[in-house]
Every structure is written in structure tokens, then in C-alpha cells.
Amino acid sequence: MEHTRRDLLGSGTLAAVGLAGCLDFAAGDGPQGPEGTPETLTCEDDSFVRLDPPIDGPIEGTVVETPSTTVELSSEGSAETYGQSIRVVLRNTGDAATTTLGEHAYAIQRETESGWLEVRGSTTGESAELPQSEEAFKTTGAYSWEIRLDEAAIASAVPDLVVDVCPPLGPGTHRFVYWGIVDAPPLGVEFDLIG
Template identity: 65%
Template sequence: MKRTRRDLLRRTAATVTAAGSVGAAGCLDFAAGDGPQGPEGTPETLSCDDADFVRLGQPFEEPVESTTVDAPNTRFELATEGTAETYGQSVRLVLRNTGDGSATALGEYAYSVQRETAEGWLDVRGSTTGAAVDLPRSEATMDPGSSYSWSIELDEAALASAVPDLELAVCPPLGAGTHRFVYWGIVDAPPIGVEFELVG
């Protein structure tokens, strides 16, 4: 069978059109809800339409130290893998006693996940029961070299279920912008945190 140059061009055009259709379908899937759906950038505040939602308060007043903090008799470092993460992926963090002494900490759930807003840093999580709740605290001694580690999945369901036995939700949905993880559970030491950008 003899093929002309015109046949070849027609066949190539059909292949390119089919590939373009697949690409467009992928974009439509992303726009339908696979990415962050909340406010972008630095919103004025975080608003929730659920009347029973009570946002977690900030259990510290001191400025947040970045990456290292001194406690009585020792020092702690907070490390993360990067400064930007995609919605649905995980932020991995390690808090380690890098000094020579021991310190008391309040357990692995003594942390906040906050969003930067025009009125300040606000936790993205809150209670769904209509009443304020406190995160669980359990005193433990952290000896030199000991650590806490977290792998925090950046989607609403994972953040809401990260603390056992608490009915939490994320409201409004996560949005692309500046967030931070703050561990405030080192007794007699300032809170320590790292900022990261959540991207679509």
C-alpha cells in the first residue's frame, strides 16, 4: 500500500490532538478538587462557616525561635527536609536534643500547624464539638540524643486525624501560602518552629 506525505501529516495531526485531549483531562481533574481549595497568599483571617467549629488557640505567647532553642541545661534543634511542599505530600520534621543535658517535654502532640494571616498566625485546625479543646500533653524526659519525629501529610483529613481521640477538622480548607510548624512543648524554653510554603 502506497502512503503519501499527505497521509503521514494527517496521521501525525490526529496523534497530537489525542495527546492534547489527555493533557486537558488531567488539568480538569486537578481543577475539580485535587489541589488546595482554601484562600491563597496571606488572607485577612481564617473563616469557617461551621457554627460548631472552634479554632485551636495558640498555647504560647513567646516569639517562636527558628531551628534551634536553648532549654535549661541543653539545646534543641528542629530540622525539616525543605521549605516548600505540595498539597497532599508530607512535611517531615525531627526535633532532637543536641545538647549535653536532659529536658522535660510535653509529648509528641504539643505542636501547632499554623497559617500566616494579616491578623497573625492561626492554627488551621479546630474542634468540631462547639467547645474549645486542648491538645494532649504528657510529660516525658528527653535525654541527650533523643528526638521526636513527624511526617505530617498536608491534606485536611490527615491533619484532622493526626491527634487520636480528638474530633478535629481543618476549616477553611488548606490554601497555597505560608504555613509553619511550631513545637511548644519544651518546658521552660521558647517554642521552636519552621516555616514552609504550601503549593498546589
């Protein structure tokens, strides 16, 4: 007699076979979203409103000069497998403090034919705002993010902000953009998400 995962879970039996099935699911079958460079990011949920970070103009790369100091954004690696983590660090490498809008003033974007689009958005039908508060970013100061590349982890990375990732992540070029340096353009690092 053949049993499905649904049958095992529905019976309340957590046999080794059922547990192994859950572990396979938890590990994921890889990214389920569009591959390559899609035309745009489309969400089937009509109440989904994509985050619209205040990024005006081009991303300056990984180093920017502020009126008082130099700030650098770096990542470990340029490609990562779905479900694994990428580490991104923002450092004040200069000789003076500057001002930022806090550690959550960032975007995670996907490259599309219509431009870079934030992967996160609100599911309430109304736009959501990332938390911002001005703070001193002193010399040798740093923000460090360890971002697990799956939908649930990205959606829950900012405390007290209810967002989702839609459509699901797909293999292709993404970037992390920190846009919260006051009086300076945003910084970005690109990475490829692979299956």
C-alpha cells in the first residue's frame, strides 16, 4: 500500500518516513520563481504592494564618499545557493562619523528587463515603510547582515514589519542595496542566486 506525505501527516503519525519528507521539503526544491532576467516581477496576490525604497538615481557601486568620510559595502561571494546565507557588511572606513537611517534602510532587488525591483512587499493592499531613524555611524562602525536566501527569512528579516516575497525567488541576478546614508548615494552589491 502506498502512502502520501499528506496521508502520513493527516494520520498524526510522524514516522521516520514522514519526518524525512519534511526535511526534504525544509531543504527546499530550489528557487521556484522566474529564471534568468524576467520581464518584470508579477505577483498573483492582488493585495501585494511592492516596497518602493527611496532610491533616486544610479547605485554608486560598493564605495561612496560622504561629505565627511568613506563608506564601503561588501559581501562574501558573488553567488549563493537558494536556502543558504549571504553575508553583507557596511563599514565606515574613513576618519569621521556620518549619519545613517539605521540598519533596515536596505533593499533586496531582482534584476528584470524593466529595471531592478524590490522582491518584498506588503500583503495588506497598502504600502509598507521600512523603519528609519537617524543615527551616528562612527569610524570603525559597521552593520552586518546574514541573509538566508529564502522567502520566509527575507520576509521576516525586519522586526515588526509584515511583508512577503512575491513572486518566489528565482535563479538570477539580485542585489543588496543600502540606501540609508544621509547625504550620499546608495551602495549596492550584486549576487547570483542559483538553484
